[in-house]
Amino acid sequence: MTQINKPLKDQAVLYPGDKTDFADHYPGLFNGKHRWFDTLANFLFPARCLLCHDILPLATGSSLCSSCQEHYRAGGQICPQCEGFFRGTAPCSCLPEGSPLQALFTISLYDQNWRRLIHDLKYRNRRAAARPLGIWLAREIINQGYCTPDLVVPVPLHRLRKKERGYNQSALLAHSSALALNIPCDNLLVKDKPTRSQTAVSRCERHANIRGVFKCAAPPPPGTRVLLIDDVYSTGNTMKEAATVLSSRGARVFGAVIAYNPHIKSLQRSGFYAGLDQW
Ligand SMILES: [Zn+2]
Numbered sequence: 309m310t311q312i313n314k315p316l317k318d319q320a321v322l323y324p325g326d327k328t329d330f331a332d333h334y335p336g337l338f339n340g341k342h343r344w345f346d347t348l349a350n351f352l353f354p355a356r357c358l359l360c361h362d363i364l365p366l367a368t369g370s371s372l373c374s375s376c377q378e379h380y381r382a383g384g385q386i387c388p389q390c391e392g393f394f395r396g397t398a399p400c401s402c403l404p405e406g407s408p409l410q411a412l413f414t415i416s417l418y419d420q421n422w423r424r425l426i427h428d429l430k431y432r433n434r435r436a437a438a439r440p441l442g443i444w445l446a447r448e449i450i451n452q453g454y455c456t457p458d459l460v461v462p463v464p465l466h467r468l469r470k471k472e473r474g475y476n477q478s479a480l481l482a483h484s485s486a487l488a489l490n491i492p493c494d495n496l497l498v499k500d501k502p503t504r505s506q507t508a509v510s511r512c513e514r515h516a517n518i519r520g521v522f523k524c525a526a527p528p529p530p531g532t533r534v535l536l537i538d539d540v541y542s543t544g545n546t547m548k549e550a551a552t553v554l555s556s557r558g559a560r561v562f563g564a565v566i567a568y569n570p571h572i573k574s575l576q577r578s579g580f581y582a583g584l585d586q587w
Pocket residue numbers: 357358359360361362372373374375376377
């Protein structure tokens with residue numbers, strides 16, 4: 309387990325930007341002796357808004373421009389039962405007692421800005437984006453008020469997919485959220501069977517495609533409140549299957565994703581859209 313020591317409330321900035329990550333990689337250039345380099349770096353590589361890519365004002369302390377802050381700051385929840393998106397401080401009233409997934413949090417509904425950002429995170433090696441997104445996700449959990457997880461667990465990739473990509477984007481998000489929440493992060497789940505993309509199979513095959521692919525490598529103590537993290541919630545089958553495995557081993561599971569695309573369901577039903585899960 310990775311124990312983290314820095315609580316969210318003590319962090320100086322709400323949405324640390326990519327410039328901060330650059331400074332992390334080259335600390336010697338930002339240690340006070342080379343402030344001229346900081347100024348030059350700002351000029352040559354101005355910090356840009358995480359979502360819309362507009363240039364950010366100097367010393368803004370945020371990864372979002374003011375317009376995106378206004379537009380995207382209010383996150384919400386997805387009901388795992390009726391799959392409605394809502395804002396509130398309790399689970400949806402239709403959720404049955406004992407549901408494997410007791411609540412599901414999201415930063416935002418999915419749109420073109422999120423599509424580009426998630427595509428960059430997953431397929432263009434923009435790993436640095438996971439840090440502000442994980443912190444943002446943690447803030448949503450805290451803001452909801454009723455979920456106080458003990459442990460963060462990422463939805464795993466199959467080892468061959470991870471080898472091909474070089475990293476698991478959900479694990480990067482999970483680690484960043486755990487850091488912000490000041491709780492451990494552990495890879496309790498493994499995916500021991502490769503699967504086809506969920507969008508490459510028919511709607512009725514989709515659950516069968518993912519069923520039984522996850523195993524719990526090390527069961528948590530009974531009653532552990534697990535925050536299960538994935539990047540996008542679209543059909544919901546992956547998140548629900550992973551939650552079912554953890555819950556069958558005694559955990560109370562809450563989910564969190566960075567974006568929710570409810571429209572994919574109707575688009576997939578029509579056969580119009582293929583590829584979301586493959587980006
Ligand atoms: Zn913006």
